[in-house]
Amino acid sequence: MDVLLEFGAPSESCVDLHDEQDVRRLRYTDLVRNRQTPLVDYVVEQQAQALLYVVDQARLRHDDVPITRLQRTLAMRGEPAWLGVLKPGRLDIYATDLQPAAAVEPVWFSRDSQEAPSILPRLAQGESLAPPATLRLRDALLDLMTDAGEALRGLGVSTHEAIALTGRALFLRYLIGRKIVLPDHLPKIAPSAASLDACMSNDATLAETNLWLDNTFNGDLLALPETDYAAYFRQLVQQHGQAVTQPLSAILTLDTAIEPGVSQRRLAWGDLDFDHLPIGLLSETYEELIHRFDKSARHATSVYYTPYHIAEYMAEEAFHGLPEGSEARLLDPACGAGVFLVAGLRKLVELRFRETGERPTREQIRGILHQQVVGFDTNGHARTLAALALYLTALELDPHPAPVEALRFKKLEGSALIDVADPGSQTGELVPMAGSLGDHVFDHYRDTFDVVIGNPPWTSLSVKYGAIDCIFTRRCREVAARRGLDKIAANYHNPDRVPDLPFVWGAMAWAKPGGRIALALAGRWLFKQSSKGVAARNALFEALKVTGILNGAALRQTQVWPSVDQPFCLLFADNVLPEPNDQFVFVSPHYEPDLNDKGLLRVDASDASPVAFSLVMSTPAALKTLYRGTVLDMAIVNKIKQRAKSTIGDYWKASSGLNKGRGFQVASRAQDDTFLDGKPELQADYDRHPFRVLNQTLDGYIPRGLHRTRAPEIYKAPLLLVREASRQDRGRGRALISDSDLAYSESFCGYSGAEHPQGDFLIRYLLVAIHSQLFEYAALMTSGKFGVEREAFQVLDIDRFPFIPPETLSNEQRQSIAICAQQLIDNEPDWPMLDRSVAQLYGLSLADQQVVSDTLAINAPYASARDRGLAHISKQQAQIFIDSLEKDLAAVFEVGGHSVRVQSLNSASEALPWRFFSISLDEAAPPPGLPEQWVNQAGGLGVSRITLLSADQSSLIVGLLNRYRYWTQSQARLLASELIWEFGARLEELSQQCED
Numbered sequence: 001m002d003v004l005l006e007f008g009a010p011s012e013s014c015v016d017l018h019d020e021q022d023v024r025r026l027r028y029t030d031l032v033r034n035r036q037t038p039l040v041d042y043v044v045e046q047q048a049q050a051l052l053y054v055v056d057q058a059r060l061r062h063d064d065v066p067i068t069r070l071q072r073t074l075a076m077r078g079e080p081a082w083l084g085v086l087k088p089g090r091l092d093i094y095a096t097d098l099q100p101a102a103a104v105e106p107v108w109f110s111r112d113s114q115e116a117p118s119i120l121p122r123l124a125q126g127e128s129l130a131p132p133a134t135l136r137l138r139d140a141l142l143d144l145m146t147d148a149g150e151a152l153r154g155l156g157v158s159t160h161e162a163i164a165l166t167g168r169a170l171f172l173r174y175l176i177g178r179k180i181v182l183p184d185h186l187p188k189i190a191p192s193a194a195s196l197d198a199c200m201s202n203d204a205t206l207a208e209t210n211l212w213l214d215n216t217f218n219g220d221l222l223a224l225p226e227t228d229y230a231a232y233f234r235q236l237v238q239q240h241g242q243a244v245t246q247p248l249s250a251i252l253t254l255d256t257a258i259e260p261g262v263s264q265r266r267l268a269w270g271d272l273d274f275d276h277l278p279i280g281l282l283s284e285t286y287e288e289l290i291h292r293f294d295k296s297a298r299h300a301t302s303v304y305y306t307p308y309h310i311a312e313y314m315a316e317e318a319f320h321g322l323p324e325g326s327e328a329r330l331l332d333p334a335c336g337a338g339v340f341l342v343a344g345l346r347k348l349v350e351l352r353f354r355e356t357g358e359r360p361t362r363e364q365i366r367g368i369l370h371q372q373v374v375g376f377d378t379n380g381h382a383r384t385l386a387a388l389a390l391y392l393t394a395l396e397l398d399p400h401p402a403p404v405e406a407l408r409f410k411k412l413e414g415s416a417l418i419d420v421a422d423p424g425s426q427t428g429e430l431v432p433m434a435g436s437l438g439d440h441v442f443d444h445y446r447d448t449f450d451v452v453i454g455n456p457p458w459t460s461l462s463v464k465y466g467a468i469d470c471i472f473t474r475r476c477r478e479v480a481a482r483r484g485l486d487k488i489a490a491n492y493h494n495p496d497r498v499p500d501l502p503f504v505w506g507a508m509a510w511a512k513p514g515g516r517i518a519l520a521l522a523g524r525w526l527f528k529q530s531s532k533g534v535a536a537r538n539a540l541f542e543a544l545k546v547t548g549i550l551n552g553a554a555l556r557q558t559q560v561w562p563s564v565d566q567p568f569c570l571l572f573a574d575n576v577l578p579e580p581n582d583q584f585v586f587v588s589p590h591y592e593p594d595l596n597d598k599g600l601l602r603v604d605a606s607d608a609s610p611v612a613f614s615l616v617m618s619t620p621a622a623l624k625t626l627y628r629g630t631v632l633d634m635a636i637v638n639k640i641k642q643r644a645k646s647t648i649g650d651y652w653k654a655s656s657g658l659n660k661g662r663g664f665q666v667a668s669r670a671q672d673d674t675f676l677d678g679k680p681e682l683q684a685d686y687d688r689h690p691f692r693v694l695n696q697t698l699d700g701y702i703p704r705g706l707h708r709t710r711a712p713e714i715y716k717a718p719l720l721l722v723r724e725a726s727r728q729d730r731g732r733g734r735a736l737i738s739d740s741d742l743a744y745s746e747s748f749c750g751y752s753g754a755e756h757p758q759g760d761f762l763i764r765y766l767l768v769a770i771h772s773q774l775f776e777y778a779a780l781m782t783s784g785k786f787g788v789e790r791e792a793f794q795v796l797d798i799d800r801f802p803f804i805p806p807e808t809l810s811n812e813q814r815q816s817i818a819i820c821a822q823q824l825i826d827n828e829p830d831w832p833m834l835d836r837s838v839a840q841l842y843g844l845s846l847a848d849q850q851v852v853s854d855t856l857a858i859n860a861p862y863a864s865a866r867d868r869g870l871a872h873i874s875k876q877q878a879q880i881f882i883d884s885l886e887k888d889l890a891a892v893f894e895v896g897g898h899s900v901r902v903q904s905l906n907s908a909s910e911a912l913p914w915r916f917f918s919i920s921l922d923e924a925a926p927p928p929g930l931p932e933q934w935v936n937q938a939g940g941l942g943v944s945r946i947t948l949l950s951a952d953q954s955s956l957i958v959g960l961l962n963r964y965r966y967w968t969q970s971q972a973r974l975l976a977s978e979l980i981w982e983f984g985a986r987l988e989e990l991s992q993q994c995e996d
Contacts, residue, residue, distance in 0.1 A: 003086060003111070004042065004044060004054065004120070005933060005935065005936070006111055006116055006117065007084075007091050007109065007111070007116050007117065007119040007120055008116070008117045008118055008119050008120035008121045008122075008935050008941070009044045009052075009120040009935070009941075010935050010936050010938065010940075010941065011936055012936075013044050013045050013046065013051075013120075013940075013941065014042055014043070014044055014045075015027075015028070015042060015043040015044075015045060016041070016042055017031060017032055017038035017040065017041060017042065017043065018037070018038060018041065020359075021357070023350055023353045023354045024045070024048075026346070026349065026350050026353060026359075026397065027048070027050075027346075027350075028043060028050075029396055029397065030077070030178075030275055030276045030396070031276075033178075034179055034275075037059070039055075039070070039073065039074075040053045040054060040055040040070075040074075040083075041054055041055050041056050041059065041086075042054040044084075044120055046124045046940075046941050046942055047313070047603060047940075047942065048312070048313070048316055049079055049081075049309065049312075049600075050077065050079045050081040051081055051082070051120070051123055051124055051941070052081060052082050052083070052084045052093075052120065052123060053074050053081060053082070053083050053084065053096070054084040054085075054086060055070070055083070055084070055085055055086070056085075056086045057085050057086060057087045060085065067083075067085070067094060067100075067104065067106075068100040068101075068102065068104065070083060071083055071094055071095065071096050071097045071100040071104070072097065072098060072099075072100060072273070073273060073276060074096040074276075075096040075097050075098045075133060075137065076098070076137065076272065076273045076275075076276035076277055077096075077276050077277075077278060078137040078138065078277070078278045078281045079096075079309075080598035080599055080600060081096055082094065082095060082096060082123055082129070082130065083095070083096055085106065087108075089110060089111045089112065090108050090109060090110050090111055091108065091109050091111070091116075091119065092106035092107070092108045093106055093107045093108065093109070093119070093123075093129045093130045094106050094130055095128075095130045095131060095132050095133050096133065097133040097135075098133060098135045098137060098140065098267060098271075099133070099135055099267075106130065107129050107130045114909050114911070115909060115911045117909055117912070117930075117935065118909050118911035118912045118913070120935075120941055121912060121913050121914075121935070121941050122911070122912075122913055123941075124913075124940075124941030124942045125594065125595070125913040125941075125942065125961070126592060126593075126594030126595035126597075126598060126600065127594060127913070128594075132598075135266070135267070136559075137277075137281065138281060138284070138285060138562075140266060140267045140272075141272070141277070141281065141282075141285050142285045142288060142289065142292075143266065144267070144268075144269060144272075145166060145170075145285060145286065145289045146289060146292060147247075148162075148166045148169075148247040148248075148250065148251060149162045149163065149166055149247075149289060149293060150162075151246070151247040152165060152166070152244065152247055153293075155240040155241065155243060155244050156239070156240050157236075157240060157244065159293050160381065161224065161225065162293075163222065163289070163290060163293070163381055164221075164222035164223060164224055164381070164384075165222075165224075165248055166247065166248070166251065167221070167222040167286065167384070167385060167388060168210060168213060168221055168222055169200055169247075169248045169251040169252060170251055170282065170286075170388075171213070171221065171388045171391075171392070172199065172200075172209065172213065172252065173251055173252055173269075173274050174274050174277070174279075174282070174392050175392075175395075175404075176196055176252070176254065176274070177273065177274025177275045177277070178274065178275055178392075178395065178396065178401070179275070180395055180401050180402070180404060180407065181196065181404055182404075183195070183196060185404050186199075188212065189208065189209055189212045190205045190208040190209045190212070191208060192204045192205050192208060193205040193208070193209075195254075196252070196254065197249070197252045197253060197254040198249070198252075199252060200245060200248040200249055200251075200252055201245055201249045202237070202242070202245060203230075203233040203234045203236065203237040203245075204230075204233075206229070206233040206236075206245065206248070207229035207230045207232070207233045207234075208229075210224070210229050210233075211229050216404075216407070216408055217387075217391060217408075217409060218408070218409060218410065218411035218412075220384060220387035220388075220391070220409075220411055220412050220413050220417075221384060221387070221388065222381060222384045222385070222388075223380065223384065250268075250269045251269050252269075253268070253269045253270035254270070278308060279342055279389050279392045279393050279396065280308025280309075280311065280312065280339050280342050280343060280389075281308055282388075282389060282392075283308065283336075283337040283338050283339040283342055283385065283386070283389040284305050284306065284307055284308045284337070284339050285305075286337050286385050287305040287336045287337035287339070287382065287385065288305045288563070290337075290379075290381060290382065290385075291305070305336065305337070305339070305563075306336075306339050306340065306455040306520060307560075307561055307562070307599065308339050308342070308343070309599060310520065310560075310561065310570070311339045311340045311342070311343040311455075312343045312346075313570075313603075314340070314343070314453060314518045314520065314570055314572075315340070315343040315344050315346075315347045315453065315518075316347065317518060317548070317570075317572055318451050318453050318516045318517075318518035318572065319347050319348075319351065319451065319516075322450065322451070322516060324450045325351050325355055326348050326349075326351035326352035326354075326355055326368070327372075328348065328372065328450035328451055329371075329372045329373075329374070329448065329449045329450050329451070330344040330348070330372060330373050330374065330449060330450070330451045330452075330453060331374045331375070331376070331445070331448070331449040331451070331452045331453070331454075331510055331511075332344070332374075332375045332376070332452075332453055332454035333376045333436040333452065333454055333456065333503055333506060333507065333510065334376065334377060334435070334436060334454050334455065334456045334457060334503065335375030335376060335377045335382070335383070335386050335417070335454065336377060336379075336382045336385075336386070336455075337382055337385040337386055337389060338375060338382075338385060338386025338387075338388075338389040338390060339389070340375075340453050340454045340455065341373055341375045341386055341389070341390055341416075342389050342390065342393045344373055344451070344453060345368065345369060345373050345390060345393050345394070345397075346393060346397065348368045348372060348373070349364075349365055349368060349397050352364060352368070359399050360397070360399075361399065362398045362399070362400065362401075365394050365397050365398060366394060366409070366410070369390060369394050369409075369412075369416065370410055370412075370415060370416060373390070373416055374416055374417075374418065374449070375416065375417050375418070376418050376420045376435070376436045376441070377417070377418075377419075377420065377435075378419070378420055378421040378422070378433045378435040379421075380419065380421075383413060383417045383419065384413070386412075386417055387412045387413065387416075387417055390412060390416070391409055391412075394409070395407065418441070420435045420436045420438065420440075420441045421433060421435065422434055422435065422438055422440070423440055433468065434468055434471045434472075436503070436506060437471060437472060437475045437502055437503070437506050438471065439471075442475065442506070442509070445509075445510050446509050446510065447509075447510075447511075447512050447513065448510060448512065449510050449511050449512060449515060450511070450512055450515045450516065451511070451515060451516045451517075451518070452507040452510050452511045452515065452516070452517050452518070452519070452575075453516075453517075453518040453519070454503075454519060454520070455519070455520040456499060456500045456503035456519060456521070457499045457500060457503075458498075458499070458500050458521070458522040458566070458568075460496045460497045460498050461497040461498075461499060462497075463497075465497070466497070468499075469494055469497040469499075472494045472499060472502035473492060473493055473494040473502075475502055475505060475506060476488075476492050476494060476501075476502055476505040476539075477489045477490070477492050479505045479506070479508050479509050479543070480492060480505070480539070480543060482509070483508070483543055483577060484577075485539075485542060485543055488539045488542065488543065491535075492535075492536070492539055493532055493535070493536070494536070495525070495528065495530070495532040495533045495535075495536045496532070496533075498522065498524075498525070500519070500521045500522055500525075501521070501525060501536060501540070503519065504517070504519060504521070504540060504544070504571065505540075505543070507519060507575070508543065508544060508575055511575040512575065513575060513576060514574060514575060514576055515574070515575045516572070516573070516574060516575070517544070517571070517572070517573040517574075517575055518570070518571070518572050518573075519570075519571050520568060520569075520570055520571075521568065521569050521570075521571055522566060522567070522568060522569075523551060523552060523553050523566070523567030523568045523569040523788075524566070524567060524784075524788070524789075525537055525540075526549070526551060526553075526567075526569055526623045526624075526627075527553075527567075527621075527623060527624045527627070527784045527785075527788050528784050529620055529621065529782070529783070529784040529800075530784070533784070534620045537616070537620075538616070538617045541578065541613050541616050541617055542578070542613075542617070543577065544573045544575070544576075544577075544578070545573055545574045545575075545576045545577065545578040545579075545582060546571065546572070546573045546578070546584040546613075547572050547573055547574055547584050547585065548571075548572040548584055548585040548586075548587070549569055549570070549571055549572070549584060549585075549586050549587070549623075550569060550570040550572075550587050550588075550589070550603065551567075551569050551586065551587065551588040551589075551623070551627055552567060552568040552569055552570070552589065552601075553567035553568075553569075553588070553627060553788055553789075554588065554589060554590055554591045554627075555568075555589060555591065555596060555601060556568065556789070558591070558593075558596040558597070559596060559597055559598065559599040560596050560599055560600070560601050562599075566789060567788055567789055578613050580613075580614070581612070581614075582612070582613050583610045583611060583612050583613070584610075584611055584613070585608045585609070585610060585611075586608065586609045586610075586611045586623065586626055586627075587603060587604075587607060587608045587609075588607065588626070588627045589601045589602050589603060589604070589607070590602065590607070590869070590965065591866055592870065593870075602942050602944070603942075604942065604943055604944050604945075605939070605943070606943060606944045606945040607944065609626050609630075609631065611623070611626065619638075621637070621781065621782035622634065624781065624782060624783070624784065624787070624788070625637055625781045625782065627787075627788075628780050628781060628787050628855070628859045629780075629781055629855050629859065630855075630970070630974055631974070632851045632970055632973065632974060633781055633851060633855055636781075636844065636848050636851055636852065637778070637781050637782065639842065639843060639844065639848070640774075640778060640802050640842045640844075641802050643802070643804065643841075643842045643843050644802030644803055644804045644842065645805075646802075646803055646805070647799060647800050647801060647802055647803050648766070648769075648798055648799055648800075648801050648803045649798075649799025649800060650803070651803050651805060652751065652799075655756060656755070656756070657753070657754070657755030657756035657757070657759070658751075658752065658753060658755070658756050658759075658762070659711065659713040659714050659716075659751075659752045659754070659755075660714060660749065660750060660751045660752065661710050661711060661714040661749065661750060662710065662746045662748070662749050662750075662795070663682075663710065663714075663715075663743075663744040663745045663746050663747065663748050663749075663750060664676070664706045664708060664709055664710055664743070664744075664745055664746065665706065665707045665708040665745070665746045666704075666706060666707055666745070667706075667707030667708070668707045669704060669705030669706060669707060670705060670706075670707060671705065671706045671707065671708065671709045672703075672705070672709070673701075673703045673704070673705060673706045673709050674703045675709075675712050676701045676703065676709075676715065676743040677700075677701060677702070677703050678700045678701060679700065679701045679715065679741050679742055679743040680693070680695040680696075680698035680699070680700060680701070680740065680741075680742055680743065681698055681699055681700065681701040681742075681743045681744070682698065682721060682736075682738075682742050682743070682744040682745070682748065683745070683747075684724070684745060684747035684748075686736070689733075689736070689827060690731065690732050690733030690736075690827060691733050691735070691736060691737060691767065691771070691824040691825060691827060691829075692736060692737050692738075692824075692825050692827075693719075693721065693736045693737070693738040693742060695738065695739075695740050695742070698742075701743035708746075713752060713754065713755070714750045714752050715741055715742055715743060715744070715750065715752070716741050716752050716754035716755075717738050717739050717740045717741050717742070717752070717754060718737070718738070718739055718752070718753050718754065718759050718760050718762075718763040719737070719738040719741075719742060719750050719751065719752050719753075719754075719763065720735050720736070720737055720738075720750070720751040720763045720766045720767055720770075721735060721736045721737075721738060721742070721744055721748040721749070721750050722734065722735040722748060722749045722750075722751070722770065722795065722798060723735060723736075723747070723748060724746070724747045724748065724749070725792045726792045726793040728791070728860075728862045728864070730771050730776070730831075731829070733771075734770050734771055734793070735766075735767060735770050735771070736748075737763060737764065737767050737821075737824075737825060749795045749798075751763065751766055758806055758807075761806060761814070761817075761818070762806060764817065764818065764821035764822075765806055765817050765821070767821050767824055767825075768817050768820045768821050768824065768834060768837070768838065769801065769803075769838060770798065770801075771824060771829070771834065772834055772835055772838035772839075773835045773838075773839075773852055773853065773856060774835065774838045774839055774842065774844075774852060775798075775801055775838075776793075776856060776860070777852045777855065777856055778801055778802065779793050779797040779801070780855070780856070780859065780860060780861070781855075782800065783796075783797045783800075786861070787859075787860070787861040790861075791861045791862060802842075804841050804842070809841070813837075813840075813841060816833075816837040817837060819833075820833060820834040820837055835849070836849070839852070847973070850969050850970060851970045851973075854968040854969060854970040854971075855970070857869075857968070858964065858965045858968065859965075868964060869963060869964055869965035870963055870964070870965070871963070871964050872962050872963070872964075873915065873962060873963075873964050873967045877964065877967055878904065878915060878967060879904075880969065881967045881968070881969065881971070881972050882902050882903065882904065882917055882972075883902075884969045884972035884973070885902050885919075885972040885975060885976055886900055886901065886902040888972060888973055888976035888977075889902065889919065889976050889979070889980065892976075892980050892984070893921065893980075893984070893987075893988075896988060898921050898922050898988065898991060899921065899922055899923065900919065900920070900921060901919070901920045901923075901926070902917055902918070902919050902920075903917060903918055903926055904916070904917050905917055905918055905926075905927070905929055905930070905957065909930075912959070913961055913962055914945075914946055914959030914960060914961055914962060915959065915960060915962050915967075916930065916946075916957055916958065916959040917957075917958055918955055918956065918957050918958075919955060919956040919957075919958065919979070919987075920953075920954065920955040921954040921955070921987050921988070921990075921991045922954060922991045922994075924953045924954045924955050924990075924991065924994065925953065925955075926955060927950065927953070927955060927957055930948075930957065931948065931957075934946075934948060934957075938959075943961075944960065944961040944963075944966055945958065945959065945960055945961070945966070945975075946958065946959035947959075947979070947982075947983070949983060949986065950990070952990070952993075952994075953990060953994065954987045954988070954990040954991035954994060955987075955990075956979065956983060956987070958975075958979070960975075
């Protein structure tokens with residue numbers, strides 16, 4: 001594996017598939033089973049996922065395996081990984097591809113080239129060194145499943161029968177694909193069938209095969225309407241015709257895949273290699289299939305399937321350092337098709353291997369499955385799918401899965417898989433239930449599990465399910481009472497009828513004291529600013545020792561979690577009450593299309609913020625500020641709030657003579673609107689001036705009756721009309737000023753100063769404030785929706801903007817505001833002057849203003865900001881950063897009598913994803929370049945920052961990802977602080993040693 005180091009692969013990231021003692025080899029069982037030698041030699045991993053499969057050309061030639069076949073086979077594993085072929089002096093890179101071209105040419109890199117060390121880091125950062133595949137395995141599999149199910153339903157077969165029949169066919173295909181079932185077994189499975197792929201070709205073979213499946217797997221398979229299979233399948237074929245067998249026979253197709261290079265629109269069942277298809281992917285796609293067949297039920301139950309790579313990541317985190325290790329008991333309280341149960345079982349087996357040094361036997365694996373893994377669910381079909389997935393996983397992990405007669409399992413339904421449907425409900429019913437949190441199940445499993453993991457239902461229940469929400473609220477209060485939290489027990493209300501938070505409280509009851517909790521949740525609860533939302537968030541942080549939160553708000557609508565269009569988060573916690581000074585790690589992965597389009601995300605320690613519980617509970621917007629900003633932004637937000645004692649909304653409400661409200665609403669036209677007669681009417685599409693209403697160009701209002709007229713006072717000038725949807729480009733206008741009365745619709749919210757002694761100045765003051773950078777910045781830092789799932793301000797964001805009353809402004813400040821307002825009215829804004837004037841009202845320094853500007857430049861919720869943050873840096877930007885960093889470091893080190901020099905390392909490979917620079921104290925010679933084997937010290941291939949400390953010189957080498965978001969002047973300030981804290985004392989010590 002040493003040669004991989006020369007191509008940038010850290011030793012700890014390389015898995016040798018020839019090493020039977022490497023526990024990580026279990027992740028690649030399909031590449032080694034039933035083979036004298038592994039299919040490939042090595043796997044380079046990134047975050048426990050395959051990044052590059054590596055095979056030596058000499059062995060490849062000896063085994064006579066075509067590259068195209070290897071590309072297809074590895075693509076069947078469903079990971080966004082690449083294939084590398086080691087040749088003398090070079091590495092060839094191919095895409096893994098379900099449909100490779102017949103004569104594909106690799107992209108190759110010389111071992112001696114300067115570019116060589118960049119290869120693995122570039123792949124880890126999402127760069128496609130070879131043209132990537134266009135067909136995703138998940139999409140192909142889901143399409144095939146959907147087609148099979150729809151074909152059966154189109155013949156008149158019920159949805160439940162279609163799901164059960166296709167599921168059984170898939171299960172058998174897995175057994176055949178993994179060579180657990182062999183042609184020799186055919187007489188015992190289906191004596192009437194001519195071959196294994198004919199086991200579901202007619203009513204007789206269907207009856208025989210399904211009876212064998214039931215007998216072998218204890219009836220845990222998807223249930224069919226009748227148990228007399230001979231009569232059932234005979235009637236099925238008579239009723240729907242012989243065509244009913246075709247989708248099932250297609251699943252069992254065992255033909256050799258078509259030759260590469262032949263044009264085809266999509267894959268067929270015969271093109272899938274079930275020997276390598278991930279079981280977690282089967283669970284994921286089958287669960288999605290159920291809800292695709294019944295979209296209304298999916299909406300009602302607010303269920304989102306979990307991508308199996310997220311389940312595996314959560315299992316990895318949940319079990320890390322767990323004292324119980326492989327003896328832990330695990331619960332998924334809403335297990336669905338079992339993707340978390342599969343990930344948990346795999347992890348427990350891996351831990352047993354790691355602890356004992358010996359691969360677990362079949363008996364040990366079965367013991368873990370039957371005694372340590374439990375899933376709750378209300379849906380019978382989902383539980384049987386989970387059973388299939390668990391059976392297959394146990395068989396995959398089995399070191400010797402033969403003979404088939406010896407593989408009989410104990411029944412999982414009722415032991416490992418628990419029906420928690422509400423009493424009186426029907427099996428398979430897809431409607432909201434109290435389920436796991438209901439009285440009939442909740443108390444039976446208190447303090448039972450070492451790990452509670454899963455993805456409970458998301459989003460709000462509709463109003464008609466209010467009774468269930470009452471049960472959720474009551475359950476949360478009961479758990480709070482048991483934890484001695486009397487105030488929460490008396491007052492807690494489940495916000496917005498969201499079902500996922502009650503599962504967090506349920507997990508506190510099901511987990512043992514000190515146990516682990518890992519749940520995927522909707523992300524809105526992190527940022528809610530309503531009183532109920534804040535109270536619910538604070539209650540959770542008061543009741544549970546949260547250890548980490550991965551905030552996926554920036555990753556919605558990406559391939560990281562396909563089909564999810566709302567923010568999500570991953571919550572990790574220890575099941576104990578937190579201590580007063582406890583902190584948790586808050587990580588907000590950035591949107592990075594090169595990674596996200598492959599379903600990957602960067603979980604980077606450099607982007608992690610330690611957050612005190614007390615901060616979250618005392619500052620409702622803290623998590624939002626840290627999501628869109630940094631600790632520097634936290635300080636600025638606090639400064640703004642300290643300077644302004646009220647908000648715009650508070651000031652307007654408390655002051656006499658000020659009125660505000662949305663404009664009229666048409667709808668039913670029942671109310672008298674004659675008081676608006678003749679007033680200029682402002683339409684939503686007004687665009688004749690970005691900041692001012694040109695009243696003389698408007699038509700007069702003609703009374704026609706309104707649904708809501710609103711109060712007459714809100715139409716009186718002077719007026720500021722705030723647009724319903726804010727515009728990214730403030731030059732196009734966020735609000736309009738009017739010096740005469742207006743009739744305006746609900747597309748605007750009007751602020752009237754008609755009866756206030758300073759009305760004219762107030763309206764102009766508001767016009768300037770709303771168009772300032774600081775207003776957009778404050779909304780981005782504190783709004784519960786802007787920058788989370790909306791790209792436009794809301795009126796609520798305006799009302800919550802900290803406002804310095806005009807009575808407290810100096811004459812100079814008033815004059816500055818008046819000048820800026822007039823410039824807007826004249827459509828000649830001086831944006832730097834306007835931003836500077838508003839910032840100075842709040843006491844922001846030039847450094848603060850730089851932070852505001854930098855944060856908006858890269859973190860505003862617009863495509864332009866995302867693109868700016870992702871762009872590679874220019875030489876000028878790099879030098880500005882380096883100069884700023886040197887200045888900030890010198891301000892500290894010079895106090896101790898040290899000089900500092902920061903300079904670029906031009907000798908570092910330009911192809912690397914990072915740009916490197918050195919930091920030297922007291923004239924220490926800067927390093928000539930990167931040290932040998934630097935990648936082993938990098939801390940990972942996917943990190944955004946690399947820091948290398950010299951062993952004998954007072955110098956550092958720092959590499960930052962070549963993305964502008966890491967190279968702003970604000971980031972230079974942060975980096976200086978972090979480096980001084982982490983390395984300052986050591987650098988001074990090395991400098992002293994050099995002098996001595």
